Amino acid sequence: MRVTMREVAERAGVSVKTVSRVVNGEPYIRPETLAQVQAAIAELDWTPNASARTLRTGRTGVLGIMVAELRRPLLAALVEALVTEVDRHGLHAAVEPIHDDATRLADVLAARGRTFDALLAVDAPALPAMADDGGPLVRVDVTSAAPSAGRHRVYVDRESAGDLLLRHLRLMGRSRIVRLGHGPLDLHPELPAITLEDMDRAAGYRAAQRAIVDHPQVDALVCGSDEIALGVLAGLHAAGVEVPGRVAVSGFGDLEDGRFATPSLTTLDPDPAGLARAAVDMALTRLRDADAGEREIAVPVTLVRRESTMGESPR
Numbered sequence: 001m002r003v004t005m006r007e008v009a010e011r012a013g014v015s016v017k018t019v020s021r022v023v024n025g026e027p028y029i030r031p032e033t034l035a036q037v038q039a040a041i042a043e044l045d046w047t048p049n050a051s052a053r054t055l056r057t058g059r060t061g062v063l064g065i066m067v068a069e070l071r072r073p074l075l076a077a078l079v080e081a082l083v084t085e086v087d088r089h090g091l092h093a094a095v096e097p098i099h100d101d102a103t104r105l106a107d108v109l110a111a112r113g114r115t116f117d118a119l120l121a122v123d124a125p126a127l128p129a130m131a132d133d134g135g136p137l138v139r140v141d142v143t144s145a146a147p148s149a150g151r152h153r154v155y156v157d158r159e160s161a162g163d164l165l166l167r168h169l170r171l172m173g174r175s176r177i178v179r180l181g182h183g184p185l186d187l188h189p190e191l192p193a194i195t196l197e198d199m200d201r202a203a204g205y206r207a208a209q210r211a212i213v214d215h216p217q218v219d220a221l222v223c224g225s226d227e228i229a230l231g232v233l234a235g236l237h238a239a240g241v242e243v244p245g246r247v248a249v250s251g252f253g254d255l256e257d258g259r260f261a262t263p264s265l266t267t268l269d270p271d272p273a274g275l276a277r278a279a280v281d282m283a284l285t286r287l288r289d290a291d292a293g294e295r296e297i298a299v300p301v302t303l304v305r306r307e308s309t310m311g312e313s314p315r
Contacts, residue, residue: 003046012040023090041090062092063283064116066108068123070097072199074225074253074270078122078142081276089280091117098124112137118283127151136286140279142270143182143199143225143252152286154279156270157298162187164303165222165250165268172309174220174248180207180232183224183252184268184301191222199224204231209239212247219247220309226251226258226267233261233308248309254302263307274299 005023009016014037021029022037040046063086070076079095086093094116096108105125112119118136121127123143141155161184169177179185179193181203194211196203204223208231211218223229229251236243243249243263251258251267258265278297 003044005046008037008040008044008046011044012036038088038090060115060117061090062094062116063280064108064111064119065093065095066105066119066121066124067095067097068125069099070095072225073227073255073257074142074272075123077253077255078140078272078275081272082120082122082140082279085273085276085280089284100125109137118287120279120283136283138279138283138286140275142272142275152282152295154275154282154297154299156275157300158184159187160298161252161268161270161301164301168266168303168305169220169222169248169250169309172244172248174309176215176217177220177222178211178215178218179222179224180204180211181224181228183222185222196224196228200227201231201234204228205235205238206231208232208235208241212236212239212241221247221249223249223251226253226255226265229265229267229308230255230257230261233263233265244307244309244311250309254304258306261308266306266309267304269302269304271299271301 005019006016009019012019014033018029018033019037022034065079065082067075067079070079083093083095098105098108108119109127112135116135118138120138120140122140124139127137137151139151139153139155141153165184166188177185177191179191181196181199185191192215194207194214196207204227207228208221211221221232223232229249232249233243236247236249241247249265251265252270254267254269258267278299282297
C-alpha cells in the first residue's frame with residue numbers, strides 16, 4: 001500500500017503543508033523541522049508523487065548528473081555520492097554519461113528546464129556559452145582543472161592538496177620528485193613531469209619504467225590518480241625498484257584498492273561526499289533564488305599516509 005504525504009506528516013509531527021514545503025525545497029524551514037520530515041520520509045520509505053509536483057510547481061523534481069565517463073572509479077564514486085545526496089533531499093537523479101560526444105553534450109544541456117530542474121556537470125569539458133534561464137548548472141570538478149568561465153562551481157582544492165603532499169614528501173626526505181599525469185602538483189611546474197594519454201593502470205605501468213630511465217635520480221613519483229599509482233607500483237616491482245625504499249609513490253582518489261595494494265598506497269582523499277553536499281546545496285539554493293549562494297566552493301582534501309611513502313607498518 002502506498003504511503004501518503006499525510007502519513008509522513010503524522011510521523012514527523014508536522015502539517016501536510018510543511019512536508020510539501022520540504023519536498024519542494026522551499027526556504028526558511030527550521031533545521032529541526034527539516035530533520036524531522038526527512039527522518040519520517042526515510043522511515044516510511046516514501047517517494048513523492050513526481051507528476052503531481054510537476055503540475056503544481058512547474059518542476060520535475062529531477063536533477064541531471066552529467067559525467068564525462070563512469071569507467072574511472074573516482075568519477076563513479078562521485079556520481080554515487082551525488083545520487084545519494086539528491087535522494088536525501090527527496091528528489092530524483094538522472095545520470096547522463098557524455099563519452100566525448102558533442103551531440104550528446106548538447107542534448108543533455110538542452111534538457112535543463114524540461115527534463116531536469118538543474119544540471120550537475122562532473123568533470124565536464126569546457127561548456128559553451130548559454131543562458132541560465134533553463135535552470136542552474138553547477139560544475140563539479142574532482143580531477144579536471146579546466147577554468148569555470150564564470151560558472152557556478154564546486155571543486156577540489158588542488159592548491160592546498162599539492163602543498164599538503166609536497167610537505168609530506170619533503171618531510172620523508174624526498175627531493176627529486178616527478179609528476180605523472182595531471183594531478184595535485186600541477187601548480188608546481190618547476191617539478192619535472194611525464195605526460196600521460198590515459199589515467200589508467202596500464203599508463204602508470206609504462207610511465208613508471210620510463211621515469212626511472214628518463215630521471216635516474218628520481219626518489220618520488222606523484223600520480224594524478226590512484227589508478228595510475230597502482231600501475232606504477234606494478235611497473236616499479238617489475239623493474240626491481242623498491243617502494244618506498246628507492247622511490248616513494250603517491251596517488252589521488254583514495255580508492256579501496258590502494259588500501260590493499262603491496263605496499264599500501266599513500267593518497268589524497270578528495271571527499272566525494274563533501275563535494276556532493278556542496279554541489280547539490282548550490283544547485284538547490286539557486287533554484288530557490290538565482291542570485292543566492294556562493295559562486296565557487298573549494299572542498300579540502302585529506303592526506304592518507306600509507307606504506308608507499310612511509311615504509312612498512314603492521315597490518
